[in-house]
Amino acid sequence: MLVSVDNVIADAIDGASADLRRLSLAIHDNPELVLKEEEACRVLVDYLESSGFKVERNVAGLSTAFISTYVSSAGAHGLNIGFCSEYDALPGIGHGCGHNLIAISGVAMFLATSRVMHKCRIPGTVKLFGTPAEEAIGGKITMLDHGVFDDRDLLMMLHPTPVYTGAWHSQCCLSMKIEYFGKASHAAMAPWDGINAGTAANIAMLTMGALREQLKPDWRTHGIITNGGQAANVIPEYSCIEYTIRTARASELHVLRERTMRVFEAAALATGCTHKVTEEYAYLDNMDNPVLGQLYEEIMESEYHLPPEQDIGGSTDFGNLSQKFISLHGLFSLTGSRVPNHTVEFAKDARSVEAHKWTLFAAKTGARIVARCLMDEEFWKQVKRAHDERQRGSGDRH
Ligand SMILES: [Zn+2]
Ligand SMILES: [Zn+2]
Structure with missing residues (x-):
């Protein structure tokens, strides 16, 4: 048959x-x-x-x-x-x-x-x-x-x-959009008056890279800068990055999520920006x-x-x-x-x-x-x- x-x-x-x-x-x-x-x-x-x-x-x-x-x-x-x-x-x-x-x-x-x-x-x-x-x-x-x-x-x-x-x-995954809000200023005339959202995005990316040393072998983090500013002679008032984090198990995803959130917050604190994280989608x-x-x-x-x-x-x-x-x-x-x-x-x-x-x-x-x-x-x-x-x-x- x-x-x-x-x-x-x-x-x-x-x-x-x-x-x-x-x-x-x-x-x-x-x-x-x-x-x-x-x-x-x-x-x-x-x-x-x-x-x-x-x-x-x-x-x-x-x-x-x-x-x-x-x-x-x-x-x-x-x-x-x-x-x-x-x-x-x-x-x-x-x-x-x-x-x-x-x-x-x-x-x-x-x-x-x-x-x-x-x-x-x-x-x-x-x-x-x-x-x-x-x-x-x-x-x-x-x-x-x-x-x-x-x-x-x-x-x-x-x-x-x-x-x-x-x-x-x-792997489970969570994709997020992270926005930093600063203050624009002339990059040569009065850079000290600006709050650099582009720097916040950079610090977030670098710190996520440094965090990798403490992650388990089957965990993943990867991201891109989708908006790093509009002109080199303007202190960026806005920046945006997108990140996906992945773990083998959903219980581990919560742990990695918490650590990731601290990184995004740290970049805001370091630069004086405010920030907003939007969790876009999660796969089990x-x-x-x-x-x-x-x-x-x-x-x-x-x-x-x-x-x-x-x-x-x-x-x-x-x-x-x-x-x-x-x-x-x-x-x-x-x-x-x-x-x-x-x-x-x-x-x-x-x-x-x-x-x-x-x-x-x-x-x-x-x-x-x-x-x-x-x-x-x-x-x-x-x-x-x-x-x-x-x-x-x-x-x-x-
Ligand atoms: Zn694919
Ligand atoms: Zn596919």
């Missing part, structure tokens, strides 16, 4: 390969930033509608979010499966995180699972969630807060990185499911012929979903190179024919795992048990 299901999945995904490649390139070649992914959303929605699926747009008040739904021809009274597609890009480097591939992997798993339900007469529903704004803000969190995932039994998504794993424990760590993850790694290893690697930094808004729902956030690698995400080189790799091949392979793997959940009651019980155990255990981690 499983062999024929594998064939149904392979046929569904390979049969759509040319369309998926077209969608992937359309998204890649027109990189759109957080919440501006209009064209990406449009090409995906057009494709799904032209393939006969119902699509709801403007989900959770997000104009670039959508939900496509398939109700099994065998009835809706089965498992409710959900896949996530991302499609936002990064400023300056386009699809350096390969979200064009995430977009089509979600579509591929959605098509394959719908086909499996129909062909094998399995009741249930499948939804493809078009989830914008992963690189900042966290579109999935807005959608989660609006309850759009509430009836799902299983959520899954895939992400390209330099490695593959089904057991990624992503990804809670992996060992049963789903192990099957993912077993199938992936048969093709990669390399062991999986879990130790990779980064954060995702899918982490917030994973804390609530049974889920798998599978990582897959593109070309065998070790180029990290968020680089121009990774953006180039994400456009390659090789990357397309690995994306379809990962999507087939994801669809095979879902099929197993749908058809093997004992396996599904193990998955649920593993999720319950992880949730109970997460009490000490959060």
Whole structure:
């Protein structure tokens, strides 16, 4: 039975390969930033509608979010499966995180699972969630807060990185905007009358750098100055920096947050500025499911012929979903190179024919795992048990 299901999945995904490649390139070649992914959303929605699926747009008040739904021809009274597609890009480097591939992997798993339900007469529903704004803000969190995932039994998504794993424990993160308010003055005529907000930003950056010596190896802090003043001959009255801090566990994030706040305050005190910290968004760590993850790694290893690697930094808004729902956030690698995400080189790799091949392979793997959940009651019980155990255990981690 499983062999024929594998064939149904392979046929569904390979049969759509040319369309998926077209969608992937359309998204890649027109990189759109957080919440501006209009064209990406449009090409995906057009494709799904032209393939006969119902699509709801403007989900959770997000104009670039959508939900496509398939109700099994065998009835809706089965498992409710959900896949996530991302499609936002990064400023300056386009699809350096390969979200064009995430977009089509979600579509591929959605098509394959719908086909499996129909062909094998399995009741249930499948939804493809078009989830914008992963690189900042966290579109999935807005959608989660609006309850759009509430009836799902299983959520899954895939992400390209330099490695593959089904057991990624992503970092929690908190992104902040820090503004300093000083007083403008002529930089040569009366600098002593000014209060230099640019200096406050510099002190904050330098002190955050010095703080690193006391941070744990898996903690991260990184920031940029987005406004350091307007003219060299004017003492800046305003400056702005943005910082993200990350830790392995939510409980540690509170500790790092406190220390970070003291640094930002110290820079204000040192310069006589006032300051304001705006906490913009926070992602929780990804809670992996060992049963789903192990099957993912077993199938992936048969093709990669390399062991999986879990130790990779980064954060995702899918982490917030994973804390609530049974889920798998599978990582897959593109070309065998070790180029990290968020680089121009990774953006180039994400456009390659090789990357397309690995994306379809990962999507087939994801669809095979879902099929197993749908058809093997004992396996599904193990998955649920593993999720319950992880949730109970997460009490000490959060
Ligand atoms: Zn990214
Ligand atoms: Zn990403």
